Every structure is written in C-alpha cells, then in structure tokens.
Amino acid sequence: xxxxxxxxxxxxxxxxxxxxxxxxxxxxxxxxxxxxxxxxxxxxxxxxxxxxxxxxxxxxxxxxxxxxxxxxxxxxxxxxxxxxxxxxxxxxxxxxxxxxxxxxxxxxxxxxxxxxxxxxxxxxxxxxxxxxxxxxxxxxxxxxxxxxxxxxxxxxxxxxxxxxxxxxxxxxxxxxxxxxxxxxxxxxxxxxxxxxxxxxxxxxxxxxxxxxxxxxxxxxxxxxxxxxxxxxxxxxxxxxxxxxxxxxxxxxxxxxxxxxxxxxxxxxxxxxxxxxxxxxxxxxxxxxxxxxxxxxxxxxxxxxxxxxxxxxxxxxxxxxxxxxxxxxxxxxxxxxxxxxxxxxxxxxxxxxxxxxxxxxxxxxxxxxxxxxxxxxxxxxxxxxxxxxxxxxxxxxxxxxxxxxxxxxxxxxxxxxxxxxxxxxxxxxxxxxxxxxxxxxxxxxxxxxxxxxxxxxxxxxxxxxxxxxxxxxxxxxxxxxxxxxxxxxxxxxxxxxxxxxxxxxxxxxxxxxxxxxxxxxxxxxxxxxxxxxxxxxxxxxxxxxxxxxxxxxxxxxxxxxxxxxxxxxxxxxxxxxxxxxxxxxxxxxxxxxxxxxxxxxxxxxxxxxxxxxxxxxxxxxxxxxxx
Numbered sequence: 001x002x003x004x005x006x007x008x009x010x011x012x013x014x015x016x017x018x019x020x021x022x023x024x025x026x027x028x029x030x031x032x033x034x035x036x037x038x039x040x041x042x043x044x045x046x047x048x049x050x051x052x053x054x055x056x057x058x059x060x061x062x063x064x065x066x067x068x069x070x071x072x073x074x075x076x077x078x079x080x081x082x083x084x085x086x087x088x089x090x091x092x093x094x095x096x097x098x099x100x101x102x103x104x105x106x107x108x109x110x111x112x113x114x115x116x117x118x119x120x121x122x123x124x125x126x127x128x129x130x131x132x133x134x135x136x137x138x139x140x141x142x143x144x145x146x147x148x149x150x151x152x153x154x155x156x157x158x159x160x161x162x163x164x165x166x167x168x169x170x171x172x173x174x175x176x177x178x179x180x181x182x183x184x185x186x187x188x189x190x191x192x193x194x195x196x197x198x199x200x201x202x203x204x205x206x207x208x209x210x211x212x213x214x215x216x217x218x219x220x221x222x223x224x225x226x227x228x229x230x231x232x233x234x235x236x237x238x239x240x241x242x243x244x245x246x247x248x249x250x251x252x253x254x255x256x257x258x259x260x261x262x263x264x265x266x267x268x269x270x271x272x273x274x275x276x277x278x279x280x281x282x283x284x285x286x287x288x289x290x291x292x293x294x295x296x297x298x299x300x301x302x303x304x305x306x307x308x309x310x311x312x313x314x315x316x317x318x319x320x321x322x323x324x325x326x327x328x329x330x331x332x333x334x335x336x337x338x339x340x341x342x343x344x345x346x347x348x349x350x351x352x353x354x355x356x357x358x359x360x361x362x363x364x365x366x367x368x369x370x371x372x373x374x375x376x377x378x379x380x381x382x383x384x385x386x387x388x389x390x391x392x393x394x395x396x397x398x399x400x401x402x403x404x405x406x407x408x409x410x411x412x413x414x415x416x417x418x419x420x421x422x423x424x425x426x427x428x429x430x431x432x433x434x435x436x437x438x439x440x441x442x443x444x445x446x447x448x449x450x451x452x453x454x455x456x457x458x459x460x461x462x463x464x465x466x467x468x469x470x471x472x473x474x475x476x477x478x479x480x481x482x483x484x485x486x487x488x489x490x491x492x493x494x495x496x497x498x499x500x501x502x503x504x505x506x507x508x509x510x511x512x513x514x515x516x517x518x519x520x521x522x523x524x525x526x527x528x529x530x531x532x533x534x535x536x537x538x539x540x541x542x543x544x545x546x547x548x549x550x551x552x553x554x555x556x557x558x559x560x561x562x563x564x565x566x567x568x569x570x571x572x573x574x575x576x577x578x579x580x581x582x583x584x585x586x587x588x589x590x591x592x593x594x595x596x597x598x599x600x601x602x603x604x605x606x607x608x609x610x611x612x613x614x615x616x617x618x619x620x621x622x623x624x625x626x
Contacts, residue, residue: 025180032176039170054094054105061091061112076126083119090115106154106494113147116140131224138231145238149245154494253335253503258290259372261304269296269387270394270431278308280342286312286357288345293395297369297376298384298478306372307392308339310353310363311402319405321614322396324389324423325350325365326416328596331503332379332470337372338365341505351411351442351596352603359611362404366392368419370474379474380415380448382422382542389423390431406435409610413596414562417444421544421552428549438613440553440606442595443560446571449539452530454564465525469499472530475538482535487528496525551581551621553609555602557590576624583609584623 065087069080094108120140124133258276265273271294278288289309297303312320327349330336338344344365347353356363368388370377378384389410397404412420424439445451452471455464473496476484488496531539552575556568565586572584587595587602595602612619 025183028176028180028183032173032180034173036170036173036177039173057105057109057112058091058094061087061094063091064116065089065091079119079122079126083115083122086115087112106150110147110150113143113150117143117147129224131227135227135231135234138234142234142238145242149241152245154498253337253340253506255334255337255340255372259292259306259334259337259374261292261373265302265304266294267302269294269302270391272395272398273304275399278339278345280344281346283310283345283347283353283357285314286310286345289399290339291392291395291399292373293391295369295391296387298378298381298387300383303369303375304373305366305369305375305388305391306337306339307364307366307388307396308345309392309396309399309402310345310350310357310365311399312357312360312362314360316360319403320360320362321405321407321409322393323356323361323363323610324393324408324410324420325363326385326389326410326412326419326423327365327367328412328414328416329379329467329470330371330505331500332370332377332474333501333503334371334374334377335506336503337367339367339372347598351413351600352607355603355607359607361614362396362402364389364393364396376477377474378478379470380418380445380539380542381474381478382418382544383426384478385415385419386422386426387430389419390427390434393434394431406433407614408434408436409613410436410439411441411606411610412439412444413442414592415445417441418446418448418542418544420444421446422542424548424550425544425546436550437616438550438553438610439548440610441555442602443556443563443568443592444554444571445563447543447567449531449536449543450567450570451563452536452539454567456526456530466499468526468530469496472526472535473497473500475535479534479538482538486533487526487530487535489525489527492525546575546578546580548580551583551609551613553583553585553606555585555587555595555606557592557594558586558588559590559594560592562592580624581622582624583621 065084069084090108090112117140120136120143122140124137124140128136258274261273265271273292273294276290276292278290280288282288287310289311290306291309292304292306295303295305327338327344330338330341338349341349343349345353350356350363350365353363366389367373368378368385369375376384378388393404393408396402410420410423412418412423420439420441421444424436427434427436448471456468472484472487476482484493484496528535530536554568554572554575556563556565558565560568568586572582575582585602585605587600590600594600609619609621611617
C-alpha cells in the first residue's frame with residue numbers, strides 16, 4: 001500500500017511549539033507562567049495592555065510568516081514565500097511604527113485577517129485531504145468576513161482581538177506548563193514538542209507492523225469529523241457576525257441626496273438652496289418642508305445646513321410670526337439630523353406644537369450644520385449652533401407662498417437651550433433683519449464648562465463616556481488648539497471617534513455601549529481634565545453671557561437626571577445678578593424631558609408667554625425680585 005508522504009505543517013500559529021522544542025522543563029515553566037500572565041493582562045485590561053497587544057500582534061504576524069515559509073514544502077514556493085513575506089512585512093511595519101500603529105491597530109488587524117484568509121483559501125484549493133481542504137476554506141472565509149467587519153466596527157475590534165489573543169496566550173502558556181510538569185514526572189531533561197504524544201507516523205508504523213488498519217482508519221475518521229465540525233462552527237460564526245453587522249447597519253439613518261449641496265451655492269449666509277418633501281409624520285393642520293440653505297460654521301467659514309419648516313394650513317392675512325425651535329441632543333453624526341427622523345415634526349419632539357399650529361405660527365427647526373448636511377457638528381459650540389438656526393429662519397423667508405414676519409421667538413431644549421441663548425445673543429450683529437422678542441429654554445445646557453466639571457467628578461459610566469465623546473470630538477475638530485490625545489487614553493482615539501458616528505436611536509449604538517462596558521473595568525477612556533487647558537478655555541468661551549434685550553423664560557425639572565437642577569438655579573441667579581428679565585419655573589418631579597412632553601404643566605405657560613412676546617403685550621416676565 002502506498003502512503004502519502006508526511007511533512008510537518010507550518011500553517012497558522014504552529015511555529016510556537018517548534019520554538020520550544022527540546023527546551024528544559026524549568027524554562028518552559030517560566031515561559032508558560034509569563035504567557036499566562038500576559039494573556040490574563042490582555043483579556044482583563046485591553047486598554048492598559050494596548051501597547052503590549054500591538055507588540056504581540058506584530059510578533060505574531062512575523063512568526064506566522066516564518067511558519068508559512070518553513071512549513072508545508074509540498075506547497076508552491078511562491079505561495080510560501082509570497083504569503084510568508086507579506087506577513088513578515090506587516091509584522092515589522094507594526095513594530096517599527098509602534099507609536100502610530102496604536103491608533104491604527106483595528107485597521108492593521110483587518111489587513112492581517114484578509115491576508116490570512118487569502119492564504120487559507122489558497123491552501124484549500126491546492127493541497128490536503130477533503131476534510132483538511134474544507135477546514136482551510138472555512139477558516140479562510142471566516143478570516144475574510146471578520147477582516148471586513150474589523151473595518152466596519154474598529155472600536156469593538158480592539159476588544160474582540162484582545163480577548164482572542166489573550167485567550168490564545170493563556171492556552172499556550174497553560175500548555176507549556178502542562179508539558180513541563182509531564183516532563184518532570186517522566187524524569188526527562190528536555191521537552192519534545194508534544195511530550196507523551198504519539199506522532200502520526202509512529203502510529204502508522206505501529207499499525208503497519210501489527211496489521212491493525214481499522215484503528216488507523218477509525219482515528220482518521222474521527223479526525224475528519226472533527227475538522228468538519230470546526231469548519232461548520234467557523235461558518236456559523238462568520239454568518240452570525242455578518243448578520244449582526246447587517247442588522248446593526250440597517251438600523252442607521254440614511255442621509256439621502258437632498259442633503260448633498262450642489263457644487264456652487266450662494267456665498268451669502270441664510271440663502272435657500274433647495275426645498276424638499278418631508279418623509280416623516282406631518283402634524284394635523286400643517287405642512288412640513290425640508291430646506292437646505294447656506295450658513296456659517298462655528299469659526300465663521302461658509303457651510304450648508306438643513307431644517308424643517310412647519311407651515312399651518314390656515315394662514316390668516318399678513319406675515320406670520322416665527323418660532324425658531326432648537327432641538328436637544330440627538331447625537332453628533334450626519335445621520336442624527338432630526339429631519340431624517342419620522343416623528344421630528346410631532347408634539348412629541350416640539351413642545352406645544354398643536355397649539356402653535358392653531359395660532360398660525362410658523363416653526364423653523366434647524367438640524368444645525370454637520371447634521372444632515374456635511375460638516376463638523378457644533379455640539380455645544382454656541383456660534384455654530386446659533387448661526388445655523390438664524391440662517392434657517394432667513395432662508396425660510398424665501399419659500400414660495402409663505403410670508404414670514406420678522407417677529408421671532410427662540411425656543412430650545414437641552415443642547416437646543418444652549419443654542420437658543422446664543423441665537424438671541426448674536427442676532428443683532430448676525431441677522432439684524434430679525435426682531436427677536438423672547439427666548440424660552442427648557443432644561444438648557446447653559447454652561448458647558450460647569451456641566452463638564454459636574455459630570456466628570458465621578459467615574460465616567462457608559463452613557464457618560466459616550467456623551468463626553470460627543471463634546472470632545474467636535475471641539476477637537478473645530479478648534480485647532482484642542483488636542484484629542486491630551487484628554488483620552490493612549491490608543492483609544494478609534495474607540496472615542498467611533499462613538500460619535502452612531503445615533504442614540506439606531507441599533508449600532510449598542511456597539512458603543514458594549515465597547516464602553518468592555519473598557520469600563522479596565523481604565524477610563526478619558527485621562528485629562530476636561531475643564532483644564534485649551535478645552536477648558538473653549539468650553540468657557542461657549543458659555544452664553546448676554547446681554548439680552550428681551551425677556552427670558554427658563555424651566556427645568558427638579559428630578560433632571562442629565563443636567564443637575566443646581567446648575568439651572570445658579571444660571572438663573574447669575575442672570576438676575578446681571579439685570580436680565582428672567583421668569584424661572586422649576587417643576588417638581590419632572591425629569592430632563594418632563595417639561596417638553598405633552599401633558600406638561602409648563603406648555604400652557606410657554607404658549608401664553610410666547611403669545612405675549614409676539615403681540616408685545618404686558619405680562620409677567622421677571623422673577624428676579626422674588
């Protein structure tokens with residue numbers, strides 16, 4: 001009977017046992033214990049050990065390349081040399097550029113997975129038994145799938161790879177220790193690659209000598225069944241990962257072509273570019289339009305923004321007053337624009353909307369630049385938010401069959417409260433044609449510096465970690481003196497930036513939550529004092545300081561879980577000390593959204609106060625003397 005030639009295989013990570021072949025048991029105990037400690041560190045402290053993980057990935061790539069070159073001599077020379085050299089070059093590149101590759105680790109892992117997948121697929125078509133080829137094909141396909149997914153989800157890739165590499169190192173270390181212990185028990189000085197294990201050739205010789213062919217065939221059948229089982233598991237894991245990625249991605253809002261500006265737009269700010277239909281729910285008795293218009297960003301450069309314009313069906317004679325609605329936090333990515341959401345023009349998103357429509361007032365609700373339209377989103381950056389809102393009102397005046405009055409009242413909730421305060425603060429210089437008669441803010445994020453100080457006094461939880469990324473990244477992208485690396489853990493930029501690419505309303509935000517949970521037990525994502533240095537100065541610059549030449553209305557809930565009520569009281573006290581006209585209302589038992597939602601006791605007060613401002617009638621506007 002002719003037997004196939006047996007050659008030591010060098011695929012995958014099989015070079016590691018060969019490197020310790022013949023080593024003394026004492027050396028293996030030391031190496032194994034170190035491997036166990038390194039593996040546990042990588043698994044339990046992915047950010048702390050990110051430098052170590054990067055070195056490990058680089059060395060593993062080099063070892064894999066060497067194993068590819070030395071192993072499987074029946075393979076074509078170009079395959080062994082080509083794929084092996086590619087692995088070695090990538091590994092050396094990771095080690096040589098270590099400082100930079102800390103941030104590029106997810107992308108480099110993706111490339112390594114793709115290279116490994118192609119090499120495995122080549123093996124599947126060129127050599128081995130049927131079961132070996134099936135396993136190689138499944139392993140290659142799985143690596144290609146997870147390589148593509150690593151590009152799509154770079155933040156969670158770091159954690160997954162940390163677990164995979166860490167567990168692999170723990171198993172390797174434990175194996176070395178077990179081999180050393182077995183060698184000690186056997187009384188040997190050196191350790192073969194697999195102490196006490198019978199080689200496949202030895203087993204075949206024994207079978208050939210005794211003529212026992214059936215046990216050999218049984219072992220072969222079991223080995224083939226094991227390969228098929230592992231191949232099926234790999235296919236299931238790859239299919240499950242791809243399905244999960246598709247499900248998470250499909251839930252993300254789609255920014256359609258309406259938001260892409262033409263090559264040439266008017267240079268002046270507040271000019272209408274285009275008008276489109278709104279695909280979401282329309283309130284009873286009104287029509288909703290989407291508009292794209294010119295504006296200026298936070299640093300005064302030309303930009304484009306989008307907005308919703310809600311126009312009542314019944315239009316009394318004359319120009320209609322305007323409510324400039326400034327929305328609260330919806331995320332900071334382009335897809336988080338309210339005009340992309342189904343319910344953004346309902347009473348659940350805009351307070352007292354039904355009453356506003358019945359009175360014939362027109363609502364202009366900006367997305368702010370960078371949401372919907374391209375650009376950097378000015379999260380809690382006052383001038384950027386305010387310019388977007390003011391220009392939305394100016395652009396809406398160019399709509400056909402709609403006559404807008406210059407009489408305007410600004411409303412805003414949370415982030416939008418910050419925007420509304422800045423809107424009314426700069427209107428005289430930026431949009432002097434508008435007559436701003438009042439500003440009403442609900443649970444406003446009025447003082448970004450004080451809020452940052454308050455929120456970062458304790459440990460940053462999952463939601464707080466995401467919220468900080470929404471502040472830190474836009475500030476770093478807007479202001480050249482704010483260096484992101486000063487405030488985040490080394491190597492964590494990919495994680496922090498990916499958090500800003502998902503909206504709270506999409507399923508993909510679960511990846512951000514999972515990532516934040518994964519690192520929460522390791523170390524904080526944020527290592528710098530957010531209220532110090534350039535960031536602290538920029539936060540202070542974005543605190544609205546007035547003066548305002550019209551009344552202000554400030555309302556909040558006593559159970560606000562986002563912005564501490566104490567900060568609202570301090571803000572109102574400062575306004576009163578500066579001589580502003582402020583009506584303040586604190587609602588017992590209301591949370592952050594309480595004043596906004598239908599049924600709120602504040603809504604009738606808001607409408608009556610606004611009507612008095614628009615009609616210039618006397619009403620109660622000042623609680624500072626109380």
